[in-house]
Structure formats: C-alpha cells, structure tokens
Amino acid sequence: MLGIRYLSKYCSQRYHMIGELLCKEKPDIVLLQEVWSEKDYLFLKKKLSCTHPYTHYFKSGVIGSGLAIFSKHRIHDTLLHRYSLNGYPYMAHHGDWFGGKAVGMAVLSLGNLTANVYVTHLHAEYNREKDSYLAHRVVQAWELQQFIRHTSAGADVVILGGDLNMHPQDLGNRLLRSYTGLRDAYAETAKFDGCEGGVTLIADNPFISQKEIFPFEKGIRIDYILFKGSSRAEIGCDSMSTTKGSVADSPFPFSDHEALTAELKLDSCVSPQTGNDKPCKNPDSAGNLAELVDIVTEARTEVKVGLHCAERMRYTAARTGVMGLALLFLELAIAAVPWFALGAEQPFPQTSFYLLAALCFAVLLTTFLLYIFYTIEIKSLQGAEDQMRLAVGSLHEKLRGFPATQPHCASMEPPEGQEPPARDPEE
Amino acid sequence: MLGIRYLSKYCSQRYHMIGELLCKEKPDIVLLQEVWSEKDYLFLKKKLSCTHPYTHYFKSGVIGSGLAIFSKHRIHDTLLHRYSLNGYPYMAHHGDWFGGKAVGMAVLSLGNLTANVYVTHLHAEYNREKDSYLAHRVVQAWELQQFIRHTSAGADVVILGGDLNMHPQDLGNRLLRSYTGLRDAYAETAKFDGCEGGVTLIADNPFISQKEIFPFEKGIRIDYILFKGSSRAEIGCDSMSTTKGSVADSPFPFSDHEALTAELKLDSCVSPQTGNDKPCKNPDSAGNLAELVDIVTEARTEVKVGLHCAERMRYTAARTGVMGLALLFLELAIAAVPWFALGAEQPFPQTSFYLLAALCFAVLLTTFLLYIFYTIEIKSLQGAEDQMRLAVGSLHEKLRGFPATQPHCASMEPPEGQEPPARDPEE
Numbered sequence: 001m002l003g004i005r006y007l008s009k010y011c012s013q014r015y016h017m018i019g020e021l022l023c024k025e026k027p028d029i030v031l032l033q034e035v036w037s038e039k040d041y042l043f044l045k046k047k048l049s050c051t052h053p054y055t056h057y058f059k060s061g062v063i064g065s066g067l068a069i070f071s072k073h074r075i076h077d078t079l080l081h082r083y084s085l086n087g088y089p090y091m092a093h094h095g096d097w098f099g100g101k102a103v104g105m106a107v108l109s110l111g112n113l114t115a116n117v118y119v120t121h122l123h124a125e126y127n128r129e130k131d132s133y134l135a136h137r138v139v140q141a142w143e144l145q146q147f148i149r150h151t152s153a154g155a156d157v158v159i160l161g162g163d164l165n166m167h168p169q170d171l172g173n174r175l176l177r178s179y180t181g182l183r184d185a186y187a188e189t190a191k192f193d194g195c196e197g198g199v200t201l202i203a204d205n206p207f208i209s210q211k212e213i214f215p216f217e218k219g220i221r222i223d224y225i226l227f228k229g230s231s232r233a234e235i236g237c238d239s240m241s242t243t244k245g246s247v248a249d250s251p252f253p254f255s256d257h258e259a260l261t262a263e264l265k266l267d268s269c270v271s272p273q274t275g276n277d278k279p280c281k282n283p284d285s286a287g288n289l290a291e292l293v294d295i296v297t298e299a300r301t302e303v304k305v306g307l308h309c310a311e312r313m314r315y316t317a318a319r320t321g322v323m324g325l326a327l328l329f330l331e332l333a334i335a336a337v338p339w340f341a342l343g344a345e346q347p348f349p350q351t352s353f354y355l356l357a358a359l360c361f362a363v364l365l366t367t368f369l370l371y372i373f374y375t376i377e378i379k380s381l382q383g384a385e386d387q388m389r390l391a392v393g394s395l396h397e398k399l400r401g402f403p404a405t406q407p408h409c410a411s412m413e414p415p416e417g418q419e420p421p422a423r424d425p426e427e
Numbered sequence: 428m429l430g431i432r433y434l435s436k437y438c439s440q441r442y443h444m445i446g447e448l449l450c451k452e453k454p455d456i457v458l459l460q461e462v463w464s465e466k467d468y469l470f471l472k473k474k475l476s477c478t479h480p481y482t483h484y485f486k487s488g489v490i491g492s493g494l495a496i497f498s499k500h501r502i503h504d505t506l507l508h509r510y511s512l513n514g515y516p517y518m519a520h521h522g523d524w525f526g527g528k529a530v531g532m533a534v535l536s537l538g539n540l541t542a543n544v545y546v547t548h549l550h551a552e553y554n555r556e557k558d559s560y561l562a563h564r565v566v567q568a569w570e571l572q573q574f575i576r577h578t579s580a581g582a583d584v585v586i587l588g589g590d591l592n593m594h595p596q597d598l599g600n601r602l603l604r605s606y607t608g609l610r611d612a613y614a615e616t617a618k619f620d621g622c623e624g625g626v627t628l629i630a631d632n633p634f635i636s637q638k639e640i641f642p643f644e645k646g647i648r649i650d651y652i653l654f655k656g657s658s659r660a661e662i663g664c665d666s667m668s669t670t671k672g673s674v675a676d677s678p679f680p681f682s683d684h685e686a687l688t689a690e691l692k693l694d695s696c697v698s699p700q701t702g703n704d705k706p707c708k709n710p711d712s713a714g715n716l717a718e719l720v721d722i723v724t725e726a727r728t729e730v731k732v733g734l735h736c737a738e739r740m741r742y743t744a745a746r747t748g749v750m751g752l753a754l755l756f757l758e759l760a761i762a763a764v765p766w767f768a769l770g771a772e773q774p775f776p777q778t779s780f781y782l783l784a785a786l787c788f789a790v791l792l793t794t795f796l797l798y799i800f801y802t803i804e805i806k807s808l809q810g811a812e813d814q815m816r817l818a819v820g821s822l823h824e825k826l827r828g829f830p831a832t833q834p835h836c837a838s839m840e841p842p843e844g845q846e847p848p849a850r851d852p853e854e
Contacts, residue, residue: 056817059810060511062802076821078814079577081508084487105577150506150532153581354781375489383486387505390483394503 010252015040017247018254019047022070026051027261029108030070031119031161036099041068058104058119065102067119077107081147084380085136087123089373096123096133103144103162105151113233113268116155118148120162122172125222126212135306137165138299139384141172145179146387156233157266158182160226163257168221175299178292182226185237185262194242195219200258204245207256225262231269238263286399293395300388307381314374321367328360437679442467444674445681446474449497453478454688456535457497458546458588463526468495485531485546492529494546504534508574511807512563514550516800523550523560530571530589532578540660540695543582545575547589549599552649553639562733564592565726566811568599572606573814583660584693585609587653590684595648602726605719609653612664612689621669624648627685631672634683652689661694713826720822727815734808741801748794755787 022030022044030052035041041057048055052070058080059065065080081103087096103120122140123133131137141164152158160182166173168184176182186198195202199219203210213220229235242258335353449457449471457479462468468484475482479497485507486492492507508530514523530547549567550560558564568591579585587609593600595611603609613625622629626646630637640647656662669685762780 056813059806059813061806062799064806074821074824075817077573077577078817079573080810082511084509107577146504146506150504150534150578151580153578155580372489379486379488379491383507386483386486390502390505394501397501 011037011040012043013250014252014254015043017250019044021254022048023051025261026072028072028110029117029159031117032068032070033119033121033163034066034099035068036063036066038064044068044070054108056104056106058102060102061099063098065104066099066121067102067104069104069106069117069119071106071108071117073108073110073115075106075108079105079151081105081143083122083140083143084383085139085377087133087136090370094124094126101140103147105147107155110157110266111268113156113266114154115157115159116148116152118144118158118160118162120144120160120164122163122165124165132309134171135303135309135381138172138175138302138306139381141166141176142299142303142384142388145176148176148180148182152180156230156268157235158228158230159264161224161260163223165222171295171298171302173224175295177226178288178295180228182228185225185227185240185260185264186221189237189240189262191239192241194240195244195258197221198240198242200242200260201256202245202258205253205256205258207253223257223260225260227264229266234267234269236265238265289395289399293392293399296388296392296395300385300392303381303385303388307378307385310374310377310381314371314378317367317370317374321364321371324360324363324367328357328364331356331360438464438467439470440677441679441681442470444677446471448681449475450478452688453499455499455537456544456586458544459495459497460546460548460590461493461526462495463490463493465491471495471497481535483531483533485529487529488526490525492531493526493548494529494531496531496533496544496546498533498535498544500535500537500542502533502535506532506578508532508570510549510567510570511810512566512804514560514563517797521551521553528567530574532574534582537584537693538695540583540693541581542584542586543575543579545571545585545587545589547571547587547591549590549592551592559736561598562730562736562808565599565602565729565733566808568593568603569726569730569811569815572603575603575607575609579607583657583695584662585655585657586691588651588687590650592649598722598725598729600651601722604653605715605722607655609655612652612654612667612687612691613648616664616667616689618666619668621667622646622671622685625667625669627669627687628683629672629685632680632683632685634680650684650687652687654691656693659695661696663692665690665692716822716826720819720826723815723819723822727812727819730808730812730815734805734812737801737804737808741798741805744794744797744801748791748798751787751790751794755784755791758783758787 030048032044035044035057038057038059045055045057048070052072054071054073054075056069056075056078057064058067058069058078060080060082065082067080069075083101083103086099086101087094089097091097099121101121101123103118106117106119108115108117122144123137125131125133125137148158148160158180164173164176168187177184186192192198196218199216199221200223201208201213201221202219203213203217225237225240227235227237240260240262242260243254244258245253247253331353457475459471462471462484465484465486472482472484475497479499481498481500481502483496483502483505484491485494485496485505487507487509492509494507496502510528510530513526513528514521516524518524526548528548528550530545533544533546535542535544549571550564552558552560552564575585575587585607591600591603595614604611613619619625623645625648626643627648627650628635628640629646630640630644652664652667654662654664667687667689669687670681671685672680674680758780
C-alpha cells in the first residue's frame with residue numbers, strides 16, 4: 001500500500017514519476033491524497049490500467065476530495081463521507097476549507113476476504129503551540145472513527161491510509177486508534193526501511209518550509225497506514241518502508257510528504273463455531289474501555305473549548321454587524337437632515353456618502369456571512385459533543401457491566417414488552 | 428414507532444398535542460422529522476423525560492437537519508450523514524436547500540439485540556409531471572441505501588422511518604428497498620387501521636394545499652416505516668395505524684402529514700452454527716440481483732439526465748457571466764472615451780453609469796455563485812453515477828457467479844500472492 005501527497009510544483013513530472021514507480025512496484029492497493037485535478041487522476045488511471053484495473057476517484061465539493069484509490073482487486077462499492085468541519089474559508093492562505101476534506105471507503109475482495117479500505121486527509125496543523133484548528137481536527141478524527149466503526153462491521157479486514165496531520169500520540173490519533181482498534185503499521189512492522197522514526201515530513205524536502213516541522217528538526221510522522229483484522233481474518237505487517245526524500249535520476253522528490261509502503265500479511269481464520277463479529281483484538285476489555293473513556297472525555301473538552309471560541313467569534317461578528325448597521329442608519333440620518341431641512345439643492349458630499357454606504361454594506365454582508373458560518377460551526381461542534389456525551393455514557397455503562405438505570409426519573413415503569421420477547425442480562 | 432412532520436402554523440399548540448399523544452401512547456421509539464427549532468425539541472425532551480429518557484437531536488447546517496429520535500431504550504451511538512444534493516438555493520420558496528436534509532442513525536439496545544434505527548427526510552416533489560428534483564431525490568435515495576447498507580452490517584435489526592417524499596413504486600423507493608432488503612411495514616402488516624391505502628398526505632389536512640396531492644384526490648403515501656431482520660433476529664409487523672386527519676378536541680391535526688405507528692414483533696434467533704451475517708431474507712438471489720441491476724441502471728439514467736441538465740445550467744450561467752463582463756468592459760470603454768478625448772470636465776451621466784456598473788457586478792456575482800453551485804452539483808451527480816457504475820459492474824459479476832476477468836488488458840499477469848494466502852473461488 002502506498003500513500004502519496006501532491007503539491008503543484010513540477011506537477012506533471014511528478015505524476016509521471018509516481019506512475020512509473022507504481023508500475024514498477026505494483027502494490028496491491030494504492031491510496032492517494034491531494035490529487036486535486038481530475039486530469040492527473042485520469043493520467044494515472046491510464047498509466048496504471050494494466051497493473052491496477054480497479055480504481056475510484058472520490059468526487060465532492062468544488063475542487064473535490066483529492067482522494068483516489070487504485071487496486072489490483074475488484075472494488076465492489078465505494079462511499080464518501082465529508083467531514084462537517086474543515087477550517088475557515090477566510091483563512092484562504094491555509095486553503096484547507098476549499099479542499100473539501102473527506103474520508104473515502106472502498107469495499108474490496110481480497111480472495112475470499114472482504115476488505116474495507118479507507119483513505120483520508122485531515123486538516124493541517126499550522127502552529128503546534130497555538131493550534132486554532134485543534135477542535136476541527138479532533139472533530140474530524142471523531143467523525144473518522146465513527147465512520148470506520150459503523151461501516152466496517154461486515155468487513156474481514158480494515159485498512160486506513162492517509163495523511164492524518166497528527167503526531168502519533170496526538171489526541172485525535174489516540175481517539176481513532178483506541179475507538180476503532182486500528183493498529184499502526186509502523187509500530188507493528190517486523191522490518192522497517194525508511195526515514196528515522198518513520199517520519200513522513202522531513203526537512204530535506206524542497207516542497208515544504210522549515211516552519212512546517214519546527215521544532216522537530218528530524219521531521220514528523222503524520223502519514224499512517226493503520227489496519228485491523230476480525231474474527232475471520234488476521235492481519236499483520238511484515239515490512240514497511242518510506243521514500244527518503246530525493247529520488248534517483250530526479251532533481252525533486254515525488255511529493256512534499258514521503259510515501260509509505262507496507263506489506264501486510266493476511267490469514268483467513270474461518271472458524272464456524274464463533275458466530276460473532278467482534279474483532280480478534282476485542283477493544284472492549286475493561287482497561288481499554290477506561291482508557292477510551294478518558295480519551296473521549298479529553299476530546300470532548302477540546303470540542304468544548306472550540307465551541308467556546310466559535311461562540312465568541314459569532315458574538316464578535318454579530319456585534320460588528322450591529323455596529324455596521326448603526327453606522328448606516330447614522331449616515332442615512334445625516335443625509336436626511338439637509339434633505340428635509342434645506343431641500344435637495346444643498347451641496348452634498350456625494351462621493352464620501354457613497355463610499356461610506358459601500359463600506360457599511362460590505363461590513364454587513366461580511367458579518368452576515370461570518371455569522372452564518374459560525375452558526376454552522378457551532379452546530380457541528382455541538383453535534384460532535386452530543387455524540388461524545390452519548391458515547392461516554394454508553395462506555396460507562398459497559399464498564400459497569402450491567403444496564404444502567406434509566407436517568408431523569410425516580411419511579412420508572414418497566415418498558416413495555418412489545419419488542420424483545422426475552423431480555424437476556426448478558427450485555 | 429411514529430413519524431411526524433411539522434409546519435409552522437399553531438406550532439407550539441401542536442408540539443403540546445404531540446407531547447400529550449406520545450406520553451399517552453408510549454411507543455418504544457419515536458422518529459420525528461422537521462423539528463426545526465431546538466426549543467421545540469427541548470420542550471418535547473422535557474415532556475417525554477419520564478417515558479423516553481433516551482433521545483438525540485441531529486444537528487447540522489444552519490437550520491439543522493430537523494431530525495430527532497426519542498427512545499425507551501438506551502441509545503449507544505449516533506451518526507449523521509448529510510446528502511450531497513438537496514435542491515437549489517435560489518428555489519427559496521421550496522426551501523428544501525436550506526433544510527440540510529440528512530439521514531440520522533441511532534444504535535439502540537433492544538434487550539439482547541442491537542437495532543440500527545434510521546430517520547430521514549428526502550427532498551419534496553413539487554410537480555410530479557415535470558419533476559426538476561428527480562435526479563436529486565434519486566441521488567438521495569442512492570446515498571440513503573448506501574449509508575444503511577454500509578452501517579448496518581453489525582445490526583440485528585434495521586428500522587427506517589421517515590418522509591421519503593416518494594410514492595411506493597417510485598424509482599428511489601424501489602432502489603432503496605431492493606438494495607437494502609428493507610420491507611415496507613404497510614405492505615406486510617397483519618392489521619391496519621388508518622387512512623385508505625395508507626396515505627399520509629390527505630386532502631382533508633388544512634396545512635397542505637390541494638396542489639401538493641393533485642391528481643391523487645385520495646391522498647398519497649410518502650411516509651414509511653421500513654424494517655429488516657438478520658440471521659440473529661426476525662422481525663415482522665403485527666399492526667399499523669395512521670392518524671386520520673382531525674384530532675378529537677382540537678381544531679387542527681398534529682401535522683401536515685399523518686403520523687405512522689407500527690407495532691413490530693422481534694424474535695431473536697441466535698443460531699450459533701451460522702457464523703455469517705447475511706440477513707435471513709438474502710437479497711442476493713439471481714432474480715433479485717437481475718431486478719436490482721435494472722433498478723440501478725434506471726437510477727443511473729435519471730442521474731445522467733440530471734447531470735445533463737446541470738451541465739446545461741452551468742453553461743448558461745457561464746455565458747451570462749461572460750455577457751455581464753462584456754457589458755462592464757463596454758461601459759468602461761464608453762466612460763473612458765470622453766475622459767481621454769475631452770478631459771474630465773465633460774458632463775458625464777454619472778447616475779446611469781453607476782447603476783449600470785452595479786447591474787454588471789450583480790450579474791457577475793450571481794453567475795459566479797451559480798457556476799460554483801452547479802459545479803458542486805455536477806461533481807455530486809458524477810460521484811453518484813460513478814458509484815452506480817461500480818455497483819452495476821459488481822452486481823453483474825455476482826450474477827455471472829464467478830470472478831470477472833480484469834478489464835482493459837489483454838495479457839494479465841497473475842496478482843501477486845502478497846495478501847491472501849489462498850484464493851478460494853467461492854465468491
């Protein structure tokens with residue numbers, strides 16, 4: 001498997017190089033991010049038509065999701081889920097908002113096994129000390145784990161590849177791994193050949209600025225291949241490698257990130273006596289659950305902080321809008337005074353009047369749009385926080401090991417026996 | 428279960444009535460659509476806190492999804508998926524675009540069974556003869572079935588309730604039912620008490636206009652409760668009822684749609700020897716598959732028609748934008764002529780110049796926004812069409828009963844045996 005990222009310098013040459021590499025190495029599954037142009041995708045599709053006949057380009061938004069998958073194995077089905085939050089449109093120089101970040105899923109047949117392969121790209125981190133996008137990235141990680149958990153129940157194997165824009169022990173990463181039970185290929189691999197520490201963003205790369213990795217001079221690891229098996233299949237990582245910056249016979253590397261390749265070993269273990277679906281590594285042990293509760297609580301705190309910020313920003317936008325409106329009324333009043341009192345003949349500072357009116361309208365329009373935008377942000381953050389609260393409640397119940405008494409009410413009538421004929425206390 | 432819809436007339440009275448009804452009838456699960464105001468949700472939440480302690484309000488967009496669920500049984504997890512298409516923002520009188528249509532999922536424990544309960548509300552049909560939203564509704568139905576199929580693999584029981592805005596035999600409805608294997612409670616119920624034909628939009632209702640149901644004077648059936656079981660549980664409908672317009676002691680009904688109530692019977696059938704997850708009613712028989720291929724092909728055709736329309740609209744927007752730009756340049760040229768030739772003293776028709784310039788800018792801005800909007804629409808339609816093409820290919824392969832030869836290439840090397848240790852030809 002392979003994850004590669006693109007930027008615009010030497011674009012066509014680099015797609016050519018990548019096509020050559022993939023033709024030569026022939027990985028079973030290729031996961032690409034930031035393939036912004038459909039032309040580039042079609043170029044790769046043509047180039048890889050013999051080695052990777054099955055492919056899908058995840059379309060969404062204006063620019064697209066930038067996500068693509070190439071496979072030797074038949075893709076039966078695909079699904080795209082757009083994250084509800086993705087930065088701010090006015091932070092145009094960061095550009096994340098315009099990219100339409102999403103997670104794409106493809107259902108593949110690997111022999112007699114069904115694999116759900118996910119590819120994603122989360123919001124970038126621009127300033128680790130003062131990360132104004134932390135809440136957004138945590139919500140994205142939350143939605144990612146929700147999406148994977150809920151869509152992978154029927155899969156024998158789950159593989160996730162992508163640019164998570166998070167360090168290995170960052171909150172979102174821990175949330176993702178502990179909730180889904182996904183394991184990090186780099187942490188589990190038997191053999192590794194690549195940059196020290198598995199870093200994928202390195203100082204040597206000419207496409208990145210040193211600011212991006214400061215203060216980690218040796219580079220950072222923010223691209224991952226994660227996987228998990230199930231009761232029907234075991235999966236492990238035999239070997240893993242990354243590209244190491246420069247490419248032989250080329251003045252520039254493939255991408256701004258190093259490409260990851262992992263050789264995964266699959267063993268189907270069909271045991272007809274186990275009629276359940278729980279993965280071999282059951283994440284529901286008490287220790288894991290307690291850890292998960294802590295992580296979700298931590299994530300909830302971050303989302304609340306983000307919510308507080310968003311509410312403050314919306315308040316500021318509303319206040320500025322009201323001030324713009326007041327200014328407009330004031331101007332109209334000033335304009336009306338000579339008109340009423342002295343007639344229309346009076347000399348009137350037309351140009352400054354129009355300029356000021358235009359300014360007022362611009363302020364009103366901008367603050368209105370910002371107000372709408374922050375309202376959407378607040379709704380999304382509240383939605384994520386609601387889900388997290390639900391999840392913590394449900395995890396606590398599991399931890400206690402018996403069904404919770406129903407909240408809110410002191411005297412409870414027993415639930416009507418309309419639905420389940422028997423209530424086993426097993427859960 | 429219950430599905431109710433709201434409009435704004437007598438809003439608080441109707442919420443009060445609905446709260447009373449639910450307190451009295453105490454259904455296990457209540458699914459509501461068009462609960463636009465969070466205040467109304469919180470009113471119901473408080474009112475039902477003793478009978479339905481578990482509840483979730485699905486937040487999204489500016490206005491919200493309007494979806495809510497109340498349950499006697501613990502909600503463990505929720506997930507929201509917004510449809511990528513939902514009408515046009517400039518059709519403000521139809522209002523669908525602003526509503527942020529979505530499908531919400533809640534994972535419930537019903538005794539020892541896990542139930543995935545879905546609630547949704549699709550785009551309305553305003554003109555059955557010339558339905559300009561057909562492609563949008565088909566894509567929504569497609570996304571709905573994708574979402575249900577992919578998220579319900581781990582569920583013992585699946586229940587969907589909502590306003591699908593489609594007649595029972597409409598394309599989207601057939602697509603949804605045949606792909607997911609969901610069964611219509613109205614078609615399967617042993618007992619039925621309600622409006623003739625199970626209609627949920629009736630002429631008697633004072634909140635709807637007669638145009639909405641023309642030419643079906645007896646009303647139309649567009650709200651549904653669908654369900655399916657699995658290998659671990661069987662589900663059937665014992666009885667079903669709808670409200671019948673007027674409500675005793677009240678001058679107006681609960682909602683513009685009639686409420687649906689279904690009594691579902693669940694039997695858990697845990698058979699440890701069947702280690703698979705396939706639902707009892709396996710939708711993968713050859714006859715079903717052939718029918719499914721036809722339906723998906725029909726849906727694909729509708730999406731292509733929609734795509735063609737969207738491309739034409741985008742072309743028109745682009746052409747209008749270019750004309751606006753040309754007009755602006757012409758105006759600037761006309762303004763520049765006296766300025767260059769005769770100096771600035773020349774009398775100049777300032778007002779008409781500004782008005783015309785404002786018109787040009789308005790045209791440019793509008794066409795730019797429309798262009799962006801149509802581009803998003805085209806991307807979404809293309810995305811759905813890509814998925815449908817994939818699905819048809821995969822279904823054809825299943826129909827043939829053996830793995831397809833890989834396309835595009837004449838001479839194929841065998842796939843490297845990197846992943847599956849053995850390739851059973853069973854699939």
